[in-house]
Structure formats: structure tokens, C-alpha cells
Amino acid sequence: MNNKQKYQNIFVKSLSIKTGKFNENIKYNEIPEWDSIGHMTLISGLEEGFGITMDTDDIVDFSSFKKGLEILAKYKIKF
Amino acid sequence: MKNKLIIKFAKKKDIIKIQKFIKFHYKKNHILARNQKLFEWLYIDKISNCTLALKNNKIVGVYLYIPLKKFDEKLNKERHVFGSLWVIKDFKNHVVKNLERENVGIALRLFYKTYELLKPKLVVASGMDPRLCAFHNLKKYKLSKLNHHFIVSPYIKKTNIIKNFIFSNRSKKRRINKTKISFKKIYNAKELKNLSINSLFRYQIPLKSKIYLISRYLNHPFYKYHIYVISKEKIINICILRIIKFKNTNIIRFVDYVGSNRSFTILNPFFHEILNIYKAEYLDFYSYGISLNILKKAGLKNRTENRKLIIPSYFEPFVNKNIDVVIGYKKFNIKGKVRIFKADSDQDRPNL
Numbered sequence: 424m425n426n427k428q429k430y431q432n433i434f435v436k437s438l439s440i441k442t443g444k445f446n447e448n449i450k451y452n453e454i455p456e457w458d459s460i461g462h463m464t465l466i467s468g469l470e471e472g473f474g475i476t477m478d479t480d481d482i483v484d485f486s487s488f489k490k491g492l493e494i495l496a497k498y499k500i501k502f
Numbered sequence: 503m504k505n506k507l508i509i510k511f512a513k514k515k516d517i518i519k520i521q522k523f524i525k526f527h528y529k530k531n532h533i534l535a536r537n538q539k540l541f542e543w544l545y546i547d548k549i550s551n552c553t554l555a556l557k558n559n560k561i562v563g564v565y566l567y568i569p570l571k572k573f574d575e576k577l578n579k580e581r582h583v584f585g586s587l588w589v590i591k592d593f594k595n596h597v598v599k600n601l602e603r604e605n606v607g608i609a610l611r612l613f614y615k616t617y618e619l620l621k622p623k624l625v626v627a628s629g630m631d632p633r634l635c636a637f638h639n640l641k642k643y644k645l646s647k648l649n650h651h652f653i654v655s656p657y658i659k660k661t662n663i664i665k666n667f668i669f670s671n672r673s674k675k676r677r678i679n680k681t682k683i684s685f686k687k688i689y690n691a692k693e694l695k696n697l698s699i700n701s702l703f704r705y706q707i708p709l710k711s712k713i714y715l716i717s718r719y720l721n722h723p724f725y726k727y728h729i730y731v732i733s734k735e736k737i738i739n740i741c742i743l744r745i746i747k748f749k750n751t752n753i754i755r756f757v758d759y760v761g762s763n764r765s766f767t768i769l770n771p772f773f774h775e776i777l778n779i780y781k782a783e784y785l786d787f788y789s790y791g792i793s794l795n796i797l798k799k800a801g802l803k804n805r806t807e808n809r810k811l812i813i814p815s816y817f818e819p820f821v822n823k824n825i826d827v828v829i830g831y832k833k834f835n836i837k838g839k840v841r842i843f844k845a846d847s848d849q850d851r852p853n854l
Contacts (some may be wrong), residue, residue: 439636441665451603463606464637470610479507479607486603 426501439469448489509615523561528589531749545724553616554647555608558704562591563612574713584707584847585627623836630828643830648788651802655777665812674758678771690730691716705762707838724852738765754785757845770801791841818853
């Protein structure tokens with residue numbers, strides 16, 4: 424499994440998104456699953472999955488699936 | 503460094519600040535924000551059982567927990583901990599959606615650091631907000647709900663509190679003097695200390711003890727608990743009860759149990775006796791870790807078997823509906839069967 428698939432899997436699992444509802448354009452608070460509690464679970468899942476600790480600023484900036492790819496790249500995760 | 507997030511154990515002198523924080527960022531009238539005596543009883547021993555997240559020397563998050571050593575210092579080496587209350591800045595009125603993204607980092611760092619500092623071997627969260635289940639699942643907590651069982655007194659003719667109970671389902675009277683079982687109420691610490699019951703604590707984690715029972719129940723600053731030992735030649739069970747008086751009726755909350763699962767099955771005549779002694783409408787019991795079959799053998803009925811049935815659990819204030827108690831726990835390389843009951847963690851405390 425490459426990092427992009429891993430990232431997507433963590434997204435779907437952490438936010439408990441039903442199959443078929445996920446797409447790469449999803450943004451924070453645009454689906455009920457991605458509220459603040461979902462965000463906490465997502466960040467925790469990504470930190471654990473990729474073995475990183477994210478800066479608070481990055482947790483705040485993490486506002487969409489696509490933005491997340493940019494942020495994780497800062498932690499030397501290649502997609 | 504300015505704006506740096508610092509996480510550390512709270513000190514006793516921080517109590518007022520913590521209470522203000524709970525009042526402002528969680529619930530204005532929450533009892534822990536109002537009642538210092540209760541707060542200290544639950545969360546202060548030699549040190550405070552609370553971690554703080556601080557930014558610019560101001561509290562931005564608190565995490566309250568209850569280690570079992572709070573009630574018996576000798577349980578310290580077990581490092582079994584009940585998570586209790588996790589409040590982050592702007593987490594108002596329990597509306598979790600108000601916890602915005604900037605506070606997610608604080609929440610996570612506080613959670614991680616707390617358990618890094620505590621190094622627990624067992625963590626139990628009882629009464630968990632269901633919206634936190636996904637998070638705890640990801641952290642490899644085992645999640646479940648407490649089973650809710652009850653027995654209606656065979657000595658009453660109608661129910662005032664329970665709704666939609668079918669009276670024909672009531673069990674028949676069983677007198678304890680027709681069995682080989684006897685029971686005795688324990689009134690004080692001296693009596694409890696003199697009992698040969700140490701072996702009864704081995705059946706479960708979190709591990710409890712005589713001193714735990716004394717500190718947690720006999721010395722409770724607000725509630726009166728009733729401790730009964732049940733014997734069949736020797737003591738085999740300990741039942742901890744709390745009586746609620748409501749609407750001219752008594753209700754028995756069976757809030758903690760010590761003893762094996764197997765010996766739980768003999769409790770039925772005891773239930774009948776205490777329902778009679780306290781002139782109670784019913785007894786209820788929240789549990790995890792005792793099989794449904796054993797609970798049934800003890801004559802308890804499962805609340806969820808009848809969807810229309812209502813067995814209230816909140817009386818401060820009264821809420822006329824069923825309450826599910828969501829639990830999660832995580833073991834760290836230890837063995838032992840986890841059992842969780844109503845009075846574990848902060849689930850049986852005053853609320854008004």
C-alpha cells in the first residue's frame with residue numbers, strides 16, 4: 424500500500440465515512456463526520472499511522488483532504 | 503516560550519482555577535465547578551489527579567482522572583486508572599462541535615501526555631460521550647455499553663418509577679431462610695477490616711480492596727452506601743448498594759460487586775430480601791464482564807429485552823428515560839478480566 428492509499432484509508436476509518444461517500448474534495452465541516460471530534464480522531468490516526476507529531480498550526484491548517492496532503496509532505500511523507 | 507503548550511500535573515492550589523475553567527468551558531452549573539468538597543474528594547489525595555494544559559500560564563485544558571490508589575494507596579503499583587473528565591477551552595455546554603480545530607491539538611497533547619505521565623496498566627473510561635468512540639477505538643480501547651438489569655420487587659402491587667413493566671413477568675417470592683445462603687450488613691470500617699475477604703478481589707481488574715471499599719463507600723462524603731456480605735458457609739460475595747428515595751418509593755441501585763461471576767448466580771434470594779427490607783420498588787444493576795446468562799440465573803431481567811420498558815437511571819435531576827452507559831478500556835500488557843460497574847469512575851456521584 425502506498426502512502427496515498429494509506430492516507431485515504433486513515434481518513435475513511437478515522438472519520439467513519441461510509442463507502443461511496445468519500446471523495447478527494449471533502450473539506451472540514453462540509454460533511455457531518457468531519458467535525459471537531461472527527462478532526463481529533465483524524466489527526467490522531469494520521470500521527471499514529473505515519474509516526475509523526477503535527478504542529479498545532481498544521482492541525483489548524485488541515486482543512487481539507489487535499490490540504491492534508493500538502494501538510495503531510497512537510498513531514499517528509501512522499502505521495 | 504510564549505504560546506508554548508505546557509502540560510503538567512495540577513497542584514492543590516489550582517483547584518479554584520480548575521473549577522472556574524470547568525464552569526466557563528464545560529457546564530456553568532456542573533457540580534465539580536460548584537462543589538469544592540466533592541472535587542477534592544474525587545480528585546485530590548497527596549497530589550491532585552488532574553493534568554493541566556497551559557498556554558501563557560493560563561489553563562486551556564484539564565484532564566481529570568481517578569487512580570484506584572486514590573482510595574487505597576496499596577493499589578498504587580497496579581496503576582489502574584479511571585479517566586473522568588476531559589475539558590478543553592471553548593468546549594462549552596457539552597456541545598462538542600464548538601471544540602474547533604485549534605483546540606484539537608491541545609486536546610490530543612493533553613490526552614497523550616496525561617497517560618505518558620501516569621503510565622497506567624489499565625485505563626477505564628465509563629460514561630463516555632458516544633462521539634468519542636471512534637477516537638478511543640483508534641487508540642485500541644475496547645468499547646462496549648454496560649448491561650442494564652433489574653428485578654422488580656415481588657412485594658409490591660404496582661410500579662411508580664418503572665414504565666411499561668408487565669407485572670406477570672415478576673418473579674415469585676424467594677425467602678433466603680429456605681436456602682443455605684445468609685447475608686449480613688457491614689456498618690463500619692472495623693467490621694469490614696475483620697472479614698476474611700481478600701481472596702474475593704482476585705476475580706477482576708480494576709483491582710479493588712477492603713480499604714478501597716472503606717474509602718470509596720463507607721467514607722463517602724455525600725452518599726450513604728450499604729455494604730452486604732453474602733455467605734454460603736463462608737463469605738462469597740460483597741454487594742454495594744445505594745438507596746434512592748423518589749416519589750415516595752425506594753429504589754435500590756446495586757452499584758458494585760466483589761466476588762466470582764459463578765457465585766453471582768446465588769444472589770436471587772438476597773435480592774428478594776433486600777427489596778423487602780428497603781420496601782423498594784426494584785433493584786437495578788449496571789455491569790460489564792458478567793455474562794447475560796449468569797445475570798439471568800441470578801433472576802435479573804435485561805432492560806433491553808423489552809423496548810418499551812423504562813428503567814430510569816438519572817435522579818439528580820430525574821430523567822424519565824433509559825440511559826446507556828458507554829465504556830471503553832485499554833489494558834497495557836496485563837492479564838485479568840475487566841469488570842465494570844455503576845459506581846466505577848465518577849459515575850455514581852451527586853449531580854445537583
